Amino acid sequence: MAELESVQVPPLGVSVADSAAVVPASVAPSRHSALVRVTHWITTLCFLALLVSGVEILISHPRFYWGETGNVLTTPLFQFRIPSSRTLIQNGYGYVLPDQNGWSRYLHFQAAWIVVLTGLLYAISGFFTGHFRKNLLPGKRDVSWRALRATIASHLRFARPSAAEAWSYNVLQRLSYLFVIFVLFPLVVWTGLAMSPAFVSAFPASVNVLGGQQSARTLHFFVSIALVLFLLVHVVMIFVAGFRSRMRAMITGRAGTDLERT
Amino acid sequence: MKDISRRKLILGGLAATAGVSGLGVAARIAQKYGLIPPDHGGIYGLGETLNYASQRLLTRHSLAREFSRSQISKRPLANEQAPPNESFKRLQAGGFVDWRLTVDGLVDRPAAFSLAQLKSYPSRSQITMVQCEEGWSYIAEWIGVPLSHVLDLVGVQPHARYVAYFSIEPDWWESMDMADALHPQTFLTYGMNGDELPIGNGGPLRMRVSRQLGYKSLKFITRLTVTDSMKKFGKGLGSAEPEGGYAWYAGI
Numbered sequence: 182m183a184e185l186e187s188v189q190v191p192p193l194g195v196s197v198a199d200s201a202a203v204v205p206a207s208v209a210p211s212r213h214s215a216l217v218r219v220t221h222w223i224t225t226l227c228f229l230a231l232l233v234s235g236v237e238i239l240i241s242h243p244r245f246y247w248g249e250t251g252n253v254l255t256t257p258l259f260q261f262r263i264p265s266s267r268t269l270i271q272n273g274y275g276y277v278l279p280d281q282n283g284w285s286r287y288l289h290f291q292a293a294w295i296v297v298l299t300g301l302l303y304a305i306s307g308f309f310t311g312h313f314r315k316n317l318l319p320g321k322r323d324v325s326w327r328a329l330r331a332t333i334a335s336h337l338r339f340a341r342p343s344a345a346e347a348w349s350y351n352v353l354q355r356l357s358y359l360f361v362i363f364v365l366f367p368l369v370v371w372t373g374l375a376m377s378p379a380f381v382s383a384f385p386a387s388v389n390v391l392g393g394q395q396s397a398r399t400l401h402f403f404v405s406i407a408l409v410l411f412l413l414v415h416v417v418m419i420f421v422a423g424f425r426s427r428m429r430a431m432i433t434g435r436a437g438t439d440l441e442r443t
Numbered sequence: 444m445k446d447i448s449r450r451k452l453i454l455g456g457l458a459a460t461a462g463v464s465g466l467g468v469a470a471r472i473a474q475k476y477g478l479i480p481p482d483h484g485g486i487y488g489l490g491e492t493l494n495y496a497s498q499r500l501l502t503r504h505s506l507a508r509e510f511s512r513s514q515i516s517k518r519p520l521a522n523e524q525a526p527p528n529e530s531f532k533r534l535q536a537g538g539f540v541d542w543r544l545t546v547d548g549l550v551d552r553p554a555a556f557s558l559a560q561l562k563s564y565p566s567r568s569q570i571t572m573v574q575c576e577e578g579w580s581y582i583a584e585w586i587g588v589p590l591s592h593v594l595d596l597v598g599v600q601p602h603a604r605y606v607a608y609f610s611i612e613p614d615w616w617e618s619m620d621m622a623d624a625l626h627p628q629t630f631l632t633y634g635m636n637g638d639e640l641p642i643g644n645g646g647p648l649r650m651r652v653s654r655q656l657g658y659k660s661l662k663f664i665t666r667l668t669v670t671d672s673m674k675k676f677g678k679g680l681g682s683a684e685p686e687g688g689y690a691w692y693a694g695i
Contacts, residue, residue: 254518288487
């Protein structure tokens, strides 16, 4: 039974070259599993909520420090001379922005909980279903410098991806998704928790190894910037690859290129 | 393919039903073990409850990080002006000898303590960090008497669940659960860095709750009440902060 199915429906992990050609439209499998699609969009919503609330919290004190402590009486590592929502910050504007930290902090932590639980569900199921191994781990041949150079060059030319890439990620995508999922995402959660006085009372090493509470805050900012850069590139690439087909694939699971439909 | 998705749908439905009824059971257990914060209602109630419950499970007995004397901030940020109200000015003019901390509610022996009385009890000190929700921080040595010592003197009744505390500033009040109230680093603070507690840092008497953000460490406190429910205070959300849109639990 299982064998019969696998003849009709190629598994998601088949190599880029053959997949698109052999899949008849009527029995096409999902480009993305339902779990990947649902967790993707929950993560999207949470990330936007975290970004907006994070910026709101930042403007109440747009100064960053290194070490354990920092305040308006100490020298910052760097600062943004933007209007602030607190009178303590003297950036030379004649006004103080309205205080938004109450709801921003509530929303920031609520979205963080939802995205962490969603991320755990995604990561655990990803290991069990082989999602990471099949869809995200680059093949041995793809991690050579030559193959990487070729992919980077085609990206720099903003070449429209081949039809096969509607079915499988290229090596750059695989590496950047793995980096976001297994490096940036855990880092942003860790640096966030390292700012919590209650959390670090139970796990002091979590902040000590980062160099202090203000260092954790500064690192949290930089990791967030890295995630925002990823988001920008991600969205640009979706437009390059074909907005409609990629959105369709991530919403309905059906793959294909824009060209086929228009 | 179709059959599989139908089966998945049914399984998903069953899982969702189990999940929802599981949540109901979880809520009842959480209530029993005091894991539900007073401001659990509203659209942000989920995140607030998860914050409070998880940190209560993880950190009931943990100690806030203490620092060495060399790490004390050279200029501890005094972010408070003296409260402009008349009764504060009158007490200040008298050198705060008439300052009283009244303790009432679910206690066997309600009492009022002068600063001199509080200072006569075994004094403790801790070098800990004050973190503001805005993002800034400083480290200072805080000197005072553990709140648990005063609570022992007045005799807290067994069904007590919270300690509410009030500033001389009207409409400025806070509360904490008994785990924090009896925590060894929760101080009635009257000294700082080897000296009197400056007015700019909340003197003559400030609550110090070291595992939570600065706003839990209420300044200029004059009264505390032991209670079994925060519903009786203000809008019932636990403190003045949730009434102004801020989370009651300030451990993160």
